[in-house]
Amino acid sequence: GAGVSQSPSNKVTEKGKDVELRCDPISGHTALYWYRQSLGQGLEFLIYFQGNSAPDKSGLPSDRFSAERTGGSVSTLTIQRTQQEDSAVYLCASSLAQTTEAFFGQGTRLTVV
Protein backbone atom coordinates (compact mmCIF):
# COMPACT_ATOMS: atom_id res chain seq x y z
CA GLY A 1 0.00 0.00 0.00
CA ALA A 2 0.93 3.62 -0.24
CA GLY A 3 1.06 4.33 3.47
CA VAL A 4 1.97 2.76 6.77
CA SER A 5 -0.55 0.09 7.65
CA GLN A 6 -1.27 -1.07 11.18
CA SER A 7 -3.42 -3.94 12.36
CA PRO A 8 -5.66 -4.42 14.14
CA SER A 9 -7.11 -0.92 14.31
CA ASN A 10 -8.74 -1.74 17.64
CA LYS A 11 -7.97 -4.42 20.18
CA VAL A 12 -9.72 -5.17 23.43
CA THR A 13 -7.99 -7.71 25.61
CA GLU A 14 -8.28 -9.05 29.11
CA LYS A 15 -5.69 -8.17 31.69
CA GLY A 16 -2.91 -10.75 31.71
CA LYS A 17 -3.28 -11.77 28.08
CA ASP A 18 -0.59 -11.29 25.45
CA VAL A 19 -1.19 -9.11 22.38
CA GLU A 20 0.59 -8.63 19.09
CA LEU A 21 0.37 -5.45 17.08
CA ARG A 22 1.48 -5.38 13.48
CA CYS A 23 3.00 -2.66 11.34
CA ASP A 24 3.59 -2.69 7.59
CA PRO A 25 5.87 0.24 6.76
CA ILE A 26 6.06 2.05 3.47
CA SER A 27 7.99 -0.05 0.98
CA GLY A 28 11.65 0.90 0.88
CA HIS A 29 11.65 2.73 4.18
CA THR A 30 14.61 1.60 6.23
CA ALA A 31 13.66 3.23 9.51
CA LEU A 32 10.69 2.08 11.59
CA TYR A 33 9.43 3.53 14.85
CA TRP A 34 6.91 2.55 17.49
CA TYR A 35 5.30 5.17 19.69
CA ARG A 36 2.33 5.13 22.00
CA GLN A 37 -0.08 7.81 23.06
CA SER A 38 -1.91 7.36 26.30
CA LEU A 39 -5.08 9.35 26.94
CA GLY A 40 -4.24 13.04 27.17
CA GLN A 41 -0.53 12.43 26.76
CA GLY A 42 2.05 13.09 24.07
CA LEU A 43 3.78 10.59 21.84
CA GLU A 44 5.99 8.32 23.88
CA PHE A 45 8.90 6.73 22.05
CA LEU A 46 9.09 2.95 22.41
CA ILE A 47 11.54 1.43 19.93
CA TYR A 48 13.36 2.29 16.71
CA PHE A 49 14.70 0.05 13.95
CA GLN A 50 17.16 1.29 11.33
CA GLY A 51 18.23 -1.12 8.62
CA ASN A 52 20.28 -3.99 9.99
CA SER A 53 21.50 -2.06 13.03
CA ALA A 54 20.63 -3.15 16.51
CA PRO A 55 17.29 -1.57 17.47
CA ASP A 56 17.09 1.26 19.99
CA LYS A 57 14.90 -0.25 22.70
CA SER A 58 15.47 2.52 25.21
CA GLY A 59 11.81 3.55 25.27
CA LEU A 60 10.27 0.17 26.08
CA PRO A 61 8.57 0.66 29.48
CA SER A 62 9.13 -2.85 30.81
CA ASP A 63 10.39 -6.28 29.83
CA ARG A 64 6.81 -7.25 29.00
CA PHE A 65 7.27 -5.23 25.81
CA SER A 66 9.25 -6.51 22.85
CA ALA A 67 9.37 -5.86 19.14
CA GLU A 68 10.92 -7.40 16.11
CA ARG A 69 11.26 -6.48 12.51
CA THR A 70 11.50 -9.36 10.08
CA GLY A 71 13.33 -9.00 6.80
CA GLY A 72 13.71 -5.28 7.29
CA SER A 73 10.03 -4.76 6.62
CA VAL A 74 7.07 -5.82 8.76
CA SER A 75 7.32 -5.21 12.49
CA THR A 76 5.45 -6.76 15.39
CA LEU A 77 5.13 -5.20 18.82
CA THR A 78 4.32 -7.78 21.49
CA ILE A 79 3.00 -6.97 24.94
CA GLN A 80 2.98 -9.88 27.37
CA ARG A 81 0.73 -10.15 30.40
CA THR A 82 -1.06 -6.93 29.55
CA GLN A 83 -1.94 -4.47 32.30
CA GLN A 84 -4.58 -1.76 32.34
CA GLU A 85 -1.90 0.93 32.12
CA ASP A 86 -0.91 -0.51 28.74
CA SER A 87 -4.16 0.87 27.30
CA ALA A 88 -3.16 3.45 24.68
CA VAL A 89 -2.97 4.09 20.97
CA TYR A 90 0.11 2.41 19.56
CA LEU A 91 1.50 4.22 16.55
CA CYS A 92 3.97 2.93 14.01
CA ALA A 93 5.93 5.18 11.66
CA SER A 94 8.52 4.68 8.95
CA SER A 95 10.95 6.92 7.16
CA LEU A 96 13.13 6.63 4.10
CA ALA A 97 16.30 7.40 5.99
CA GLN A 98 17.43 8.79 9.27
CA THR A 99 17.13 12.38 8.18
CA THR A 100 13.70 12.48 6.67
CA GLU A 101 10.25 12.88 8.07
CA ALA A 102 8.47 9.86 9.45
CA PHE A 103 5.07 8.80 8.13
CA PHE A 104 2.62 7.42 10.65
CA GLY A 105 0.01 4.73 10.44
CA GLN A 106 -3.48 5.14 11.83
CA GLY A 107 -2.53 3.42 15.05
CA THR A 108 -3.89 0.51 17.05
CA ARG A 109 -6.13 1.42 19.95
CA LEU A 110 -5.45 -1.09 22.70
CA THR A 111 -7.86 -1.39 25.58
CA VAL A 112 -7.01 -3.69 28.46
CA VAL A 113 -10.04 -4.60 30.58
Place this chain on the structure above:
Amino acid sequence: DQQVKQNSPSLSVQEGRISILNCDYTNSMFDYFLWYKKYPAEGPTFLISISSIKDKNEDGRFTVFLNKSAKHLSLHIVPSQPGDSAVYFCAASAPSGTYKYIFGTGTRLKVLA
Protein backbone atom coordinates in the same frame (compact mmCIF):
# COMPACT_ATOMS: atom_id res chain seq x y z
CA ASP B 1 13.12 14.12 31.62
CA GLN B 2 11.09 15.87 28.95
CA GLN B 3 13.59 16.88 26.28
CA VAL B 4 10.96 18.46 24.04
CA LYS B 5 8.36 20.65 25.70
CA GLN B 6 5.19 22.25 24.50
CA ASN B 7 4.06 24.31 27.45
CA SER B 8 0.72 25.40 26.04
CA PRO B 9 -1.72 22.49 26.04
CA SER B 10 -4.29 24.46 24.08
CA LEU B 11 -4.70 27.58 21.95
CA SER B 12 -7.75 29.28 20.45
CA VAL B 13 -7.45 31.64 17.51
CA GLN B 14 -9.97 33.46 15.37
CA GLU B 15 -10.22 32.41 11.75
CA GLY B 16 -7.96 34.52 9.52
CA ARG B 17 -5.61 35.46 12.35
CA ILE B 18 -2.15 34.08 13.03
CA SER B 19 -1.64 30.95 15.13
CA ILE B 20 1.70 30.65 16.90
CA LEU B 21 2.61 27.33 18.47
CA ASN B 22 5.73 27.11 20.58
CA CYS B 23 8.18 24.36 21.41
CA ASP B 24 11.26 24.30 23.62
CA TYR B 25 13.99 21.69 23.78
CA THR B 26 16.81 20.95 26.16
CA ASN B 27 19.21 18.78 24.16
CA SER B 28 21.68 20.96 22.27
CA MET B 29 22.55 17.97 20.07
CA PHE B 30 19.15 18.08 18.35
CA ASP B 31 19.68 19.20 14.78
CA TYR B 32 16.46 18.35 12.97
CA PHE B 33 13.00 19.47 13.99
CA LEU B 34 9.57 18.62 12.70
CA TRP B 35 5.96 19.61 13.24
CA TYR B 36 3.12 17.14 12.96
CA LYS B 37 -0.62 17.67 12.95
CA LYS B 38 -2.98 15.10 14.41
CA TYR B 39 -6.72 14.80 14.00
CA PRO B 40 -8.74 12.57 16.34
CA ALA B 41 -8.58 8.85 15.50
CA GLU B 42 -5.87 9.44 12.90
CA GLY B 43 -2.10 9.08 12.93
CA PRO B 44 0.02 12.23 13.02
CA THR B 45 0.63 13.87 9.65
CA PHE B 46 3.91 15.53 8.79
CA LEU B 47 3.59 19.27 8.34
CA ILE B 48 6.96 20.96 8.04
CA SER B 49 10.55 20.49 9.15
CA ILE B 50 13.67 22.52 9.69
CA SER B 51 17.34 21.67 9.91
CA SER B 52 19.53 23.38 12.48
CA ILE B 53 21.52 25.05 9.72
CA LYS B 54 18.49 27.22 9.00
CA ASP B 55 16.48 29.57 11.16
CA LYS B 56 13.35 29.65 9.04
CA ASN B 57 11.46 27.38 6.69
CA GLU B 58 8.26 28.32 4.94
CA ASP B 59 5.66 26.22 3.18
CA GLY B 60 2.51 28.02 2.14
CA ARG B 61 0.63 29.16 5.22
CA PHE B 62 3.07 27.39 7.54
CA THR B 63 6.39 28.80 8.70
CA VAL B 64 8.71 27.28 11.26
CA PHE B 65 11.25 29.44 13.07
CA LEU B 66 14.25 28.06 14.93
CA ASN B 67 16.19 29.94 17.58
CA LYS B 68 19.11 27.69 18.46
CA SER B 69 20.55 29.93 21.15
CA ALA B 70 17.22 29.88 22.97
CA LYS B 71 16.56 26.23 22.09
CA HIS B 72 13.16 27.30 20.86
CA LEU B 73 11.12 26.74 17.76
CA SER B 74 7.74 27.99 16.74
CA LEU B 75 5.17 27.22 14.09
CA HIS B 76 3.24 30.09 12.55
CA ILE B 77 0.04 29.47 10.66
CA VAL B 78 -1.33 32.43 8.75
CA PRO B 79 -4.11 32.87 7.96
CA SER B 80 -5.58 30.28 10.31
CA GLN B 81 -8.49 28.23 8.99
CA PRO B 82 -11.08 26.10 10.85
CA GLY B 83 -9.59 23.01 9.19
CA ASP B 84 -6.34 23.71 11.02
CA SER B 85 -8.03 22.75 14.28
CA ALA B 86 -6.03 19.75 15.49
CA VAL B 87 -3.33 18.75 17.95
CA TYR B 88 0.13 19.90 16.87
CA PHE B 89 3.26 18.06 17.97
CA CYS B 90 6.82 19.21 17.61
CA ALA B 91 9.57 16.63 17.38
CA ALA B 92 13.35 16.67 17.41
CA SER B 93 16.15 14.28 16.61
CA ALA B 94 19.90 14.17 17.07
CA PRO B 95 22.62 12.61 14.96
CA SER B 96 24.39 10.90 17.83
CA GLY B 97 23.44 7.32 18.45
CA THR B 98 20.14 6.41 16.91
CA TYR B 99 17.98 8.92 15.14
CA LYS B 100 14.73 8.49 16.98
CA TYR B 101 12.33 11.39 17.05
CA ILE B 102 11.44 12.79 20.46
CA PHE B 103 7.98 14.36 20.56
CA GLY B 104 6.49 17.06 22.70
CA THR B 105 3.18 16.63 24.49
CA GLY B 106 1.22 18.54 21.87
CA THR B 107 -0.82 21.72 21.65
CA ARG B 108 -4.50 21.57 20.78
CA LEU B 109 -5.31 24.38 18.35
CA LYS B 110 -8.87 25.48 17.88
CA VAL B 111 -9.58 27.93 15.08
CA LEU B 112 -12.86 29.70 15.63
CA ALA B 113 -15.01 30.54 12.62
